[in-house]
Structure formats: structure tokens, C-alpha cells
Amino acid sequence: MSKSARNKDARKPKDALTQRETPWGAIAFFTLIGLVATVAIGYAFMQSRPSSADGSASIAGMVIKDDLGRNHTSSPVDYANNPPMGGDHDSAWQNCNGRVYDTPLRNENAVHSLEHGAVWITYRPGLAAAQLDALKAKVTGTDYTFLSPYPSLDAPIALSAWGRQIKLQDASDKRADEFLRAFVKGPQTPEPGAPCDGAKDTP
Template sequence: MSKSARNRNARNTNPRGKNARPKNALTETQVPWGTIAFFTVIGLVAFVAIGYAFMQSRSSADESIAGLVTKDDLSRDHVTGTVKYETDPPMGGEHDGAWQNCNGRVYDAPLRNENAVHSLEHGAVWIAYRPGLPADQLEALQTRVTGTDYTFMSPYPSLDAPIALSAWGKQLKLQDAADPRVDEFLRAFVKGPQTPEPGAPCDGAKDTP
């Protein structure tokens, strides 16, 4: 057999070229969509379960914080005038259309109730204190507020206790800033499950008392 004939036979034995693969082989561009879908579903289920457990743990705070007062069915209507609230300080109800800026703000003068209540609707915690609170306690509260978004603090002259912590529909009055229930309340209710408008902003509105 001539050399040219041998070369033709060699080419014919591999007509698709030396890099050809069997017809039923997986190509590099195929994506395992079934596997991806399976793990996506598993991830979503885990995410929902963790979120549910977290919300359940926060909602149980009503039972674990001694002295906590809860009020339901509070009006969320916007008004332009003065509101007569059932509690002092208020913990919800009709309120002004502008919220009090509550991004870790410490105010040195009393706030207008109607603006402060709007902040509670957005998930903020309002720490009110009676003027004359000892300096070390005042500083302890200021440290908590300046380090925690969705909180604000102000003096409240008519307060019947040294300190009052308020969230929407939740309130706790305390005698001392060192009380561990301060931190319990913040953990439970800063943007907590009681928030009527989750995700609403805490700045960009009223910035003065």
C-alpha cells in the first residue's frame, strides 16, 4: 500500500477529529438545573425557618420582660393638631405626618408627642427620662442610643418614673438606667415584630425638638 493510501485510511478511522467525543457524552455547556433547583429550594426553606424562629423569639418578649405594658388596636391616622393620648408618654395612636428623626438621636429638649409617635410606627424605641436623672444614668442611656439606630432619647418633664422606654404598643417604666431590662427592651423592639411600618425610614423628617 502506498504512503498516500495509508494516510487516507488513517483519516477515515477518525472522521470527527482526534478531539471528538461520543454522541451521548455531556458537553461542557450543559448545566445541572435539577441540582441547582434542589439546593435553591433547600436554601429558601432554611431561610424561612430561621426567620420564623427569630421572630418568634422576639415576639415572646412580652412574656419575659417584667413590667412590660402592651396596648393593641392603636390608631395610625395622621393628624395636624394636638392629640390627647391615653398614656404618658404615648406608645402609639394618631400622630403627625412627619416623624421625629430617630437614627440614634439624643435630644436635649422635650419633643412633640405627635412626631415621636410617628417614629414608633417606623420601629423606633423612644427613651424618655425625667429631668434631674443622675448624670451617670443619663450618660449610660445616651451611650445606648448613640450606638443603636432606630432609637432616640429626650427629657419628658411630666414623666411619673425616672425612665420610660416606648415602642409601638409597648412601654416599660424603670427606676434605674442600669436595669438589664433596658437592653432587653431594645433587643426585643428596635425594628421589632410590633412595627406597623417595617422598613420605613428613621431620618429625613423633623430634626429639632
């Protein structure tokens, strides 16, 4: 037998032994554990971050109010904010699928719509026609929104969702669209999936 043949034969057991000792099962197991741990750590990090999923952190001038009452009542409610952005309310919601109302609404019905995920756009009477038309265009093209005048409003325009509100000087303010994107059926909604029609259809 040649020297090269003897060397080849001598290597065979060593190669076979090396293959038998590679712990592929353990490698796969620990790789899986590492992957699971990475996902878990990433999830925990996302949960620990300050919540801005509802757009609150990115919209300048946002007013936020949490822990609002949600009881039904047929009596008038003395709301802390004007217009209100949540609280106890009438059992009938105001129809709000892209509705434009020409006269003021009853607060207690409008607040119920906010509970369902609607955004209520209000404006001070006397708002310039071009601005009012811009607001109407936003509402008529967007479900779960409604528009009405609000005589005691202390700003030209206000957008209200459940526990969220912003007041604006001009309908062209980009924050109006940001608010709509963030809060129409947004994460602040106490009753997601609840309807926005089939209830009160008049002011």
C-alpha cells in the first residue's frame, strides 16, 4: 500500500468522528432560543416606550383628558371642556358618518359618537366660507366624522375625539388632517366597532 493510501485511510475515522460530534440539534435549539429572546426583548422595549401610538406626541397643541366617565344619562351634563371630548352622555349617539349639520348639536349625543370612535369638528359661527367649505370637504369624505357650528367656541375651529382635542385658527392647518388620521376610529376609542349611524339624525 502506498504512503498516500495509508494516509487517506488514517483520516477516515477522524473525519467520521468529527461529523458525529457536531451538535446540530443543540445548535438549532440555542439558535431558536436566541431568536425567541430577541423577539421578547424587542416587544418589551416597545411596550415600555411612552405611548405615542395615538398620535398624541406628534400633534402640537394637543389637549388630552383620560379617565372620562361613560355613564348614560338623559339629563344635561356639565362638561369640563367646551366642546366636550368625553364623559357621561345620552344613550343615543349623533349620526356621524360624514355628516354635516348646519345648526348646533346637543353635547350629550355628540359625546356618545366620540365614544364610538368619531371625530367631531366644530366651528365658530361666522367662519369664512372658504374655510367652512374646506371643513365640509374633510367630513363628507371621511366616515366617523361630523361637523357642526358651536356658538360658544373660543377658537375658530376645534376637532374633538374621545379624550383628545385640538383647537385651530385655520382649516388649512395640517394638524387637522393629522388629527383625523390619528383618531378616526383610533386607539383612544372606548367602543371600537360601534356604529356611527342608525341613531339621532337631527340636531
